[in-house]
């Protein structure tokens with residue numbers, strides 16, 4: 001598609017017409033173009049009754065609501081605030097690695113890549129880390145949708161997620177702490193900053209986005225290193241390359257395959273294509289990050305590459321809020337793993353790995 005029809009009009013699996021954007025330069029422009037909106041229900045008011053709390057989070061909002069919602073949590077995710085969590089993230093990583101002492105085999109997704117980011121986001125939000133398996137089921141339901149492992153239970157899982165948060169919010173209202181949920185509840189009680197539905201939406205989004213993607217950053221980086229043993233050796237010998245290794249992994253095997261949906265807000269022309277109000281826009285982030293017009297040797301995984309301008313975290317106003325956290329978690333996880341276990345080996349062939357269903361996340365179910 002990048003060569004033959006880079007802004008491709010297509011019928012998506014759910015029966016909607018729209019556009020798939022696959023080249024880097026077009027992807028950047030589309031991500032920054034505010035004529036492509038995120039709030040489906042503002043364009044389709046007759047369907048408003050179906051709008052959930054999750055649909056009211058910043059990821060599915062447009063200005064000015066987007067700025068207000070993002071502004072409430074932005075400070076907690078700044079590079080400076082996240083850097084202060086370095087020691088704690090290293091501690092959690094070391095505890096997870098210590099649990100393997102004496103074992104000769106583990107599943108790196110379930111015993112490493114999943115628990116690390118979910119423990120971190122639970123601690124930031126102030127929710128018990130013992131509940132992490134519930135969050136995993138609920139967010140898998142949300143992310144994988146009707147193609148996923150929980151296709152028949154999505155509604156039930158959403159109800160459970162909602163009930164859980166409702167009880168949690170009651171506890172926090174009675175005795176607030178220093179955590180993010182307490183800060184958000186204070187904002188909600190002040191009246192004009194956050195509605196109750198938006199409170200649910202933002203906490204659900206942080207739980208889901210806070211681990212679904214980082215699990216796959218850790219998993220996909222391990223896979224890329226195992227697939228390229230000379231790069232793994234280089235990283236073991238030169239641990240300072242960890243930053244560029246993570247950036248290259250984000251470009252080479254990005255955890256978010258396609259952007260979330262955008263909608264054409266009015267009849268427009270975008271790069272010579274006539275687009276109609278209401279059509280769906282999907283930006284193929286991983287395709288853009290393999291665009292040979294932008295990157296030299298895009299199919300090569302090379303951790304010595306200097307600065308990368310990949311789109312793994314998106315671009316424009318919806319640029320990933322959690323990027324500093326994801327980068328730090330990825331760097332600590334991978335450098336600790338390869339230093340402690342320089343001889344890791346995959347216990348199956350690469351082509352036997354099972355990839356997760358759904359269009360958004362790119363990652364495997366297990367790495368034994």
Ligand code: HEM
Nearest residue numbers: 058059209210213214217259260313314318320321322326
């Ligand atoms: C948005 C990727 C980790 C929170 C996004 C977007 C991408 C992305 C591509 C924009 C989607 C679009 O424009 O359609 C990733 C990747 C991650 C990661 C690849 C890990 C490697 C995290 C973490 C958190 C987080 C750890 C929070 C704890 C968010 C939020 C948004 C977002 C809140 C919405 C921002 C907005 O709408 O203004 N992420 N993410 N992400 N991400 Fe991440």
